[in-house]
Amino acid sequence: MGLKSLLSKPLAWYTAKKIRKWNSQAVDLQEKWLHKLVADASGTLYGLEHGFKNIKSYDDFKKQVPVGDYEQLKPYIEKVVHGDSNILWPGKPLYFAKTSGTTSGIKYIPISKESMPEHVNAARNALLLYIAETGKAKFVDGRMIFLQGSPEMEEKNGIQVGRLSGISAHYVPGYLQKNRLPSWETNCIDDWEQKVDAIVEETANEDMTLISGIPPWVQMYFDRLTAKTGKAIKDVFPHFGLFVYGGVNFEPYRAKLEKSIGKRIDSIETYPASEGFIAFQDSQKEKGLLLNVDAGIFFEFIPVDEYFNQNPGRVWLKDVELDKNYAIVLNTNAGLWGYSIGDTVKFVSKNPYRILVTGRIKHFISAFGEHVIGEEVEYSLMKVAKEEGVDVVEFTVAPQVNDPEGGLPFHEWFVEFGEHKPRDLGAFQVKVDQLMQQKNVYYFDLIEGNVLQSLKIRDMDKDAFINYMRSKGKLGGQNKVPRLSNDRAIADELGAYVK
Incomplete structure (x- = not known):
C-alpha cells in the first residue's frame, strides 16, 4: 500500500x-x-x-x-x-x-x-466515505482519469467563466495532480471526438485505477480504447476498480459498460450541478444518495x-x-x-x-394526462431487458399523436440495442407496456379506455444516438439526450436513424 x-x-x-x-x-x-x-x-x-x-x-x-x-x-x-x-x-x-x-x-x-469549496468537499467526501466503508484505498495511489469539459476559462467583466467540470479541474488537490490524466493540453481540446482519441493515446499504456465521467461518454472512451488495443478494459487497466459518475442514471448503461470492462466494479454516484453539489452516494450497501x-x-x-x-x-x-x-x-x-x-x-x-x-420536471409525457416520468420508463425497459438478457445502449420516448397508420395515438420508444437484441421485438414491447401500465395508473386507464394504443418500440441503427448528437453539435461534455419529451422535436429527427 x-x-x-x-x-x-x-x-x-x-x-x-x-x-x-x-x-x-x-x-x-x-x-x-x-x-x-x-x-x-x-x-x-x-x-x-x-x-x-x-x-x-x-x-x-x-x-x-x-x-x-x-x-x-x-x-x-x-x-x-x-x-x-x-x-x-x-x-x-x-x-x-x-x-x-x-x-x-x-x-x-x-x-x-x-x-x-462545497463543490470540492462533496466530491472528496464521496471518495472518503467509500474508503471508510470498504477499506479500499489503493486507487488513490494509481492513475485517475476525469472525462470533463475544458478547463480553459474566459473572462466577463473581471469574472472567470467556464464549464463547471472545467472549473473543478482547477481544484484537484496537489497530491492527486501527478496521478491525474488526461494532460492539461488534451483536456483543453474542444472537439469531443478529437479529445477522446487523444485521451486514448495518453492512457492506453497506463494503469488507470479510477475513471470518472458521464456514462455514455465513458462508454465511447471504452469503445475506442478496445478498438485500439483489442482488449477488454480490465486487461488494459488491470487495477481499475472504481467508476465515479453523475448526470444520468447509471442502470441503463451498466450492462454495456460492465461488458466492455469485463467485470463488475464498484461505482459511486454523485449529483453535482452548477447551482450546487446536491447529493452523493455515501454507501455501497444502501439505496440512494445522501442529501448534502x-x-x-x-x-x-x-x-x-x-x-x-x-x-x-x-x-x-x-x-x-x-x-x-x-x-x-x-x-x-x-x-x-x-x-x-x-x-x-x-x-x-x-x-x-x-x-x-x-x-x-419538464421531461415527461402527458399528451393525454398520463404524466409518465423518467423513473417509470427506465424501470419498465430495463427490467424486461434484464430478464431477457437484452443490451440497451440508449433510448428516448415521445408521444405520437397522429399514427401514420391511422390508429390510436401511442408512445413511441426509440431504442438502440447492443449486441444482444430482443429475439421477438413485438413480445418484448408487450412486456414493457404491461410494466408501464403497472407503474402508472393514468397510462393504464388510457390504454383500457382505448384512448391510447400500446407503446411501439423503434429499433435504432448502431450509434444512432451518437450520430444524432454529432449532427446537433452536442457530442460529449455534459450533453445528454433527454429520456422523455412531450413533443416530437427530437423524435421526428431520430426517425432518420430507425432501422
Whole structure:
C-alpha cells in the first residue's frame, strides 16, 4: 500500500464520523442554513427587495421568496454579469458556470468564494466515505482519469467563466495532480471526438485505477480504447476498480459498460450541478444518495403533481415524505433564491436523508394526462431487458399523436440495442407496456379506455444516438439526450436513424 492510500484511511474515518454527526442533525442544520443565508444576503439588492430583514421563519421565507427558474432570476443575474456588486450575494462571484438552457440560451450560474469549496468537499467526501466503508484505498495511489469539459476559462467583466467540470479541474488537490490524466493540453481540446482519441493515446499504456465521467461518454472512451488495443478494459487497466459518475442514471448503461470492462466494479454516484453539489452516494450497501445538508444550500421541495398549479405546495426537509416525487428547489450561498433546477427526486430514507433522482420536471409525457416520468420508463425497459438478457445502449420516448397508420395515438420508444437484441421485438414491447401500465395508473386507464394504443418500440441503427448528437453539435461534455419529451422535436429527427 502506498503512502497516499495509507494516509487516506484515517482521513476517511474522520470524515465518516463527521458526516454521521450531521446526518443526525439534518433538520437543525437546514434551519441554521436558512437563517444564515438570509442574514448574509439581507443587504443585497435581492435581499432588500424581498424583505430579508423581516424573515424570521420558513413561513416568512415562503411569502417573501418566489419559486422560479433561471428566467425569473435573470434580471438580477444580468446585473451580476455586467459587473455589479451585492446583487444576489455579497460582493461579486468567483466564477460563472456557463451552461446551455433550452429557453434562456446560455446561462451564467454564479459560483461564490463560499460555494466553490462545497463543490470540492462533496466530491472528496464521496471518495472518503467509500474508503471508510470498504477499506479500499489503493486507487488513490494509481492513475485517475476525469472525462470533463475544458478547463480553459474566459473572462466577463473581471469574472472567470467556464464549464463547471472545467472549473473543478482547477481544484484537484496537489497530491492527486501527478496521478491525474488526461494532460492539461488534451483536456483543453474542444472537439469531443478529437479529445477522446487523444485521451486514448495518453492512457492506453497506463494503469488507470479510477475513471470518472458521464456514462455514455465513458462508454465511447471504452469503445475506442478496445478498438485500439483489442482488449477488454480490465486487461488494459488491470487495477481499475472504481467508476465515479453523475448526470444520468447509471442502470441503463451498466450492462454495456460492465461488458466492455469485463467485470463488475464498484461505482459511486454523485449529483453535482452548477447551482450546487446536491447529493452523493455515501454507501455501497444502501439505496440512494445522501442529501448534502451542511453545504451552503437550503433545500425546498414541491410535489411534482402540484408543480404546475398556480399555488403549489412547498415544503422543507422537516416535512418531506418518503417515496413521493418532488421538484427540488435551491437557495444557495452563491445567491440563488427559490431556484428550481428542473430535477425531480424522491426520498428513500429519512435517517439519514437519502434521495433518488427520478427525472426532469419538464421531461415527461402527458399528451393525454398520463404524466409518465423518467423513473417509470427506465424501470419498465430495463427490467424486461434484464430478464431477457437484452443490451440497451440508449433510448428516448415521445408521444405520437397522429399514427401514420391511422390508429390510436401511442408512445413511441426509440431504442438502440447492443449486441444482444430482443429475439421477438413485438413480445418484448408487450412486456414493457404491461410494466408501464403497472407503474402508472393514468397510462393504464388510457390504454383500457382505448384512448391510447400500446407503446411501439423503434429499433435504432448502431450509434444512432451518437450520430444524432454529432449532427446537433452536442457530442460529449455534459450533453445528454433527454429520456422523455412531450413533443416530437427530437423524435421526428431520430426517425432518420430507425432501422
